[in-house]
Amino acid sequence: MKDIKSWLKEHGVTEVEAMVPDLTGNARGKFIPAAQFLEMGEPRLPESILIQTVTGEYSDEHWDFVAPTDADMVLVPDPDTVRLIPWAREPTASIIHDCHTMDGKPHPLSTRNVLRRVIELYTAEGWQAVVAPEVEFYLVARNVDPDQELKPPQGRSGRAESSRQSYSIDAVNEFERLIEDMYDYAEAQGLDVDTLIHENGAAQMEVNFLHGDPLSLADQVFAFKRTVREVAHKHGIYATFMAKPMQSEPGSALHIHQSVVDIATGDNIFVDADGKQNARFRSYIAGLQTFTPNLISFYAPNVNSYRRLAPELAAPINLNWGFDNRTAAFRVPQSSAAATRVENRFPGADANPYLAIAASLASGYLGMNQGLSPTEPHLGTANEDAIEVARSLEEGLRKLQDVPELVEIFGALFLSAYEAVKLDEFEEFNRVISSWEREHLLLNV
Incomplete structure (x- = not known):
């Protein structure tokens, strides 16, 4: 945090995007005023955000992978990912965070942690x-x-x-x-x-x-x-x-x-x-x-x-x-x-x-x-x-x-959560009737 603090002050940053990549590769997180970011300690987010579908929904098996209370996880900023956002109106920094469980272990549902393993x-x-x-x-x-x-x-x-x-x-x-x-x-x-x-x-x-x-x-x-x-x-x-x-x-x-x-x-x-x-x-x-x-x-x-x-x-x-x-x-x-x-x-x-x-x-x-x-x-x-x-x-x-061997590397919990999320997306897509079906099947079958 000492390095991050110096960098934020050097660049006159007024706001921080504290983000994590979710299962689909989208950025999830929160905007935090820079002064508050430096004083508040490590941010927290609900662990459930890691396993949202690409449409922002949750699998029916959602509670099999996260606590039924939808507990928080601790976010630890990675100083190697501090970047100035060039399209922001005000000096804004984005910082990718590592996800940890409340007892300090790398969160098993974090795709960044999967790559680290x-x-x-x-x-x-x-x-x-x-x-x-x-x-x-x-x-x-x-x-x-x-x-x-x-x-x-x-x-x-x-x-x-x-x-x-x-x-x-x-x-x-x-x-x-x-x-x-x-x-x-x-x-x-x-x-x-x-x-x-x-x-x-x-x-x-x-x-x-x-x-x-x-x-x-x-x-x-x-x-x-x-x-x-x-x-x-x-x-x-x-x-x-x-x-x-x-x-x-x-x-x-x-x-x-x-x-x-x-x-x-x-x-x-x-x-x-x-x-x-x-x-x-x-x-x-x-x-x-x-x-x-x-x-x-x-x-x-x-x-x-x-x-x-x-x-x-x-x-x-x-x-x-x-x-x-x-x-x-x-x-x-x-x-x-x-x-x-x-x-x-x-x-x-x-x-x-x-x-x-x-x-x-x-x-x-x-x-x-x-x-x-x-x-x-x-x-x-x-x-x-x-x-x-x-x-x-x-x-x-x-x-x-x-x-x-793959289950051991990626983790059974992660693979099960990934499968559940992606099957949910597939079923949601499968419910959509396409124009091809209306054109070729409506009056021909």
Whole structure:
């Protein structure tokens, strides 16, 4: 708190956003005047906020996971997450907090704590996991009617994109002022944003982050998604991280590049002294292949997520891996020996970054720990092979608790709560009658 106090005074902060990421990856918390924040001690919030559905509802099994009194939990501010909010009118800081039970233990329902537990597995082995996320999103015209389809927004030319502009410089420049503000806001918050490209979809962008510590990068993706939405609002449009926001456009992903280094030497453990990829690297890939079917709901956490994971779209549908193969689920990019890594292409942009990174690292850890062997690298177009993963949220949740090692890592309570919340979302969605059903079934069945 001493460091935080100095920082708040240095920047003339008058208000603090004390926040925690919930199960869906949304920011929950409270606004506190800075003077009160420094004097009141550690803030508290009801532990139930951690397991709300994406619509803010509670599962019917809610009381199986939290105290029937809806007890408080203690929030401990993380000084590494203190950021100045560049879009606020008054000097405002956001601080991500760690969630603890009233007796001081890490709260088992906190997704940030889940990722920490996975990182600790690596630390116990003398390893440091390294990740580099790539975040895709769409810019869309303002849309206040949920029954209307989303459309690309007008750029500076006054026209909306009507064709694919993959990697186009000029298409990005259509939103030059928005992009400049995005980078300015990211820099003001200390986000390690690197390159930006125009992706395959109309007004679809991708931002890459510099590689680093998994928890720090999860925090940054969490902050970045809020930032992009705010920048878009400033410019009179929306930014969406839905996995598949438009029927005729490709989905948006959260690709995660990952490697592991030896803490003592700093060497990449995926290669031997001669620079060649080793058995440990292959076992890491095998872990991703083995446990992704169980953890797919962490990569595809919403009913909309599975519209992205479909044949003939730019997303994986099976468990193939390959060298520099963007059609495979697990891609090994061309790189130097020291930068040897694997890219997990399953997570959607709608994923909770803490859970997506935790799932990926846990899978690789178990693969190495158990000495698993992968399939042969795929040499062709992988998405022409058979579908090997779930096609709906309900199906994706069925295998979540089938592997004892995963239950031990993530915690039985957390997995049960996650499953209950996501099944509640699925059932709520399943009650909605779509326009397709009215059009094709109303008078024909």
